[in-house]
Amino acid sequence: MPAKSTAQTLLEKADKKANSSSGWFSSSSTKFEEAGDLYQQAANQFKIEKLFREAGDAHAREAECREKSQEANEAAQAWWNAAKAYKRGYPDLAITALSQTITHLTKQGRFRQAADREKEIGQIYLQELNDLQKACESLERAGEWYIQEDAQATANACFKDAADLHADLEQYPQAIARYEQVANASLSSALTKYSVKEYWLRACLCALAMGDTVTSKRNLTKYSSLDTTFSSTREAKFINIITEAIEAGDVETFTGAVFEYDQVMRLDNWKTSILSKIKKNMQTDDIGIL
Structure with a gap:
């Protein structure tokens, strides 16, 4: 019987900790914090072993522990780490993990970071899954959030990419509306006016x-x-x-x-x-x- 890898051993310790009953002197939040730390260590070991599906799964379990111990920032980060691991060959799982990250970020009012993650979802739909419609929707959502955060140039880039995709999908009226939106936003600045034509x-x-x-x-x-x-x-x-x-x-x-x-x-x-x-x-x- 082959020896267990370090990652596997850590994962089992994490499972055991997460499923244990809280003792007299420790709260359940302490239990989940400790389990979360162990899942994180297991995930990092899986990455060293280039087992990215397992690394993503361990980060996802870490994220759930962070949620149970009310660590919102750490939960958002754990879901994002899960997504980065899943990106190595598991696009659907990466999208799910990124969506979880976005839920945490928007609750905390961190719309700039939420927009970055939404843009990542758009890229996965486009490059990995070839789903132009979904890519378009994600890019437009990201663009709206960037505008809220006064990141006009980044919003314009998202809307321009969305317009190109609308045209590829032969949704020409939507494409025209987006191109005109980007042009109008670009007219007001000497730096971006050249791109309007x-x-x-x-x-x-x-x-x-x-x-x-x-x-x-x-x-x-x-x-x-x-x-x-x-x-x-x-x-x-x-x-x-x-x-x-x-x-x-x-x-x-x-x-x-x-x-x-x-x-x-x-x-x-x-x-x-x-x-x-x-x-x-x-x-x-x-x-x-x-």
Whole structure:
């Protein structure tokens, strides 16, 4: 029979302590504090052994002991430690642990940290589980909390990522609303004003992906009134050219304009994808006309 690992021995000691009856001279909160310490030690040993599922489970049991001994800060930290262990291959468990962390943080009014953890959940949904809808919801929730904490730049980054995801999900009106929200927040600062044309470009592309050239043109006019330099930018000129090409059903002009724009500005994956959708819509419409 193989010898028990240090982690396993500590875990058994922790279980024994947590399940023991409190003696005459010790309170149950002392019992759970001590059990929590043992679970934490066991978790750290499991990490050394690279057993991350077991480490996460031990931290989760530590967190439950911290809750029973009314140690709210320590409970929040233990759940977060559990999440970090679970992130090594157990995304669903990581999300559950992070949600528990957030519950503690929001109760304590620590919304900045809650937003950080919510953003982590968004990243797990996006990168590990490929659930764009859930990722979008988490990023928007995080963004709202960042605004509450006056962290406008961090909120903008969350809302911009959420807008990109709305567009990937073909939820174009929601995407446009988020891009405009980020642009409006960025207009007021000299440091962020330069990025506004990028958000407006994306918003217009969303309108065109819906086949709504009227909204695209109306929005171009609106954006130019908010920033008078916008109409002379390469972004605004590009939107004008492709909007006219779409209205004329001129796929050749559209393709040429996209090629030329890419030579100067380099299209990222998001723009390439949405422009492909717009072109496909134009070609489908052409078939319909014929």
